[in-house]
Amino acid sequence: PEDYIERATLKNAKRYTTKRLKEFEEKIVNAEDKINDLEYEMFNTIREKVEKETKNILETARNIAIVDVLACFAEIAEQYNYCKPIINHENKIIIKDGRHPVIEQISLDEQFIPNDCYLDNENDQLLIITGPNMAGKSTYLRQVALICIIAQMGCFVPAKSATIGIIDQIFTRIGASDDLARKLSTFMIEMTETAKILNYATPKSLVIIDELGRGTSTSDGQSIAMATLEKLHESKIKTLFSTHYHQLTEIDLPGVKNYHLDIIENDDGSINFVRTLNPGSTDKSYGIHVAKLAGIPDDVIIRAFEILEQIEEKDPFRSTVRENGESASSSKYYDKIIDEKKVELDKINRELKSIKESLSECIGDLSRNQKDLERVQNEIKGLEAKRVKISETKTPKKKKYVQTSLFEPLSSKENLKDLLHIIKEIDINSDTPEKIKEDLKELTRKIEKLS
Structure with a gap:
């Protein structure tokens, strides 16, 4: 196509x-x-x-976020039977039938057992909580902290009733983990967190400590746990202190109360967890029972019971706790710490002296530079003054003209007119050569007179 x-x-x-x-x-x-x-x-x-519309969009987003959070609070409170807490300025925490907001939703096959909590800065300042492994000590500690946080967020709390004094900070020492990137061991992290508690907690704070001292040897751990407990008691800080050092329950200090989580020990040696918090202490952790539940061989379990019996018969830490450590007080440890502080102080003084010397040198250099700067500024001002003075007194020079032709310039208009008249009278076509020569001679004389 x-x-x-x-x-x-x-x-x-x-x-x-x-x-x-x-x-x-x-x-x-x-x-x-x-x-x-x-x-x-x-x-x-x-x-x-x-x-x-950026401003309006951001404001709208902020309002939507607030509404979203409040709607979430309302939905959770209604769906899971939360109560409205009472917030006041008293240094008390009173919780009736408190529950853990997460675990009660996870453990759907087992009913969550609620527990009470009463803390203040006088009679119930420090609660020592003991009980076997897996009995729920850590869960109880966490639920009290969470209820306090949720209440101060403005949300209803998972409890039958709650009256909470305003808390400025919540400090926790829970769990065991290392930090390889920062080269910190499990025990170092444990001690770092404990140091922050002892240095920054106030009577308005809530402190949660779970099994302090388990990252090191038993004797060191027991000593640190007891010393920390005494310091918290002295500082009047509301504290929940769970431990497997049952000797600590025999400490005799006002405001320190013992609580434990119950279990039921069966005839066949097995145990059932009741998870109810009751006053008083327990002298067993039932760790070997839990090991048996985990599948440890029977001969290992039997040997563990034998060793445990021997250890409990020779327990010097229990008597130390009963005496609150007073009989063991010795000045040599104070001397040791003082000597270490003196060495540290000497080091700081040497560093301070070195810094002062460097500072003096810097001040001297600064003074010299300041003087040089002032001198240069004065020189600049003097030069500027001279430049202004010269510009004011200087008279403008007359323009010089340079002759660029063979003839000098004419001096007057009259002479110029005479010359032009003579030139016009010369008629090359009609005049004779003699006449033209005479006219040129006359013109030459006129030009010579002008020169």
Whole structure:
């Protein structure tokens, strides 16, 4: 057909196209560019509109977030039977039938057992909580802290009732983990967190400590746990202190109360966890029973019971706790710490002296530089004054003209007119050569007179 346009020639065939197909091809090729252009144009349009309403959008988003949080609070409170807490300025925490907000939803096959909590800065300041492994000590500690946080967020709390005095900070020492990146061992992290508690907690704070001292030897751990407990008692800080050092329950300090989580020990040696918090202490952790539940061989369990009996018969730490450590007080440890502090103080003094010397040198350099700066500024001011004075007294010079022709310039307009008149009277066509010579001689004389 005539409208076919040859496009390519192959070995055994030819390819053709038409004007119509060419137009479609161009549309397809340009379609993607047009799509990108339209998309970018729409993006710019939307961006400009959003930019004009940025303030309103941010304010709306903030209000929506507040409504979302409050709606979540309301839904959770209604769905899980939370109560409205009473917040006041008293240094008391009173919780009736408190529950852990997460674990009670996870353990759907087992009913969560609620427990009470009463803390103040006088009679119930420090609660020592003992009980076997897996009895729920850590859960109880966490639920009290969470209820206090949730209450101060403005949300209902998982309890039957709650009266909570405003808390400025909550400190926790829970769990065991190391930090290889920072080269910190489990025990170092444990001690670092404990140091922050002892240095920064106030009577308005709540402290949660779970099994302090388990990251080191038994004797060191027991000593640190007891010393920390005494310091917290002295500072009047509300504290929940769980431990497997049952000797600590015999400490005799006002405001320190003992609580334990009950279990039921069966005739066959197995145990059932009741998870109810009751006053008083327990003298067993039932760790060997838990090891048996985990599948430790019977001969290992039997040997563990034998060793435990021997250890408990020889327990000097129990008598130390009963005496509150007073009989073991010795000045040699004070002397040791004082000597260490003196060495540290000497080191600081040497560093301070070095810094003072460096500072004196810097002050001297600064003074010299300041004087040099003032000298240079004065020199600049003097030079500027001289420049102004010279510019004021300097008279402008007359412009000199340089003669660029063979003849000197004419001195007056009259002489110039005479010369022009003589030149005009010279008629080269009609005058004789003698006449022209005379006129030129006259012109020469006139020019000589002008010079």
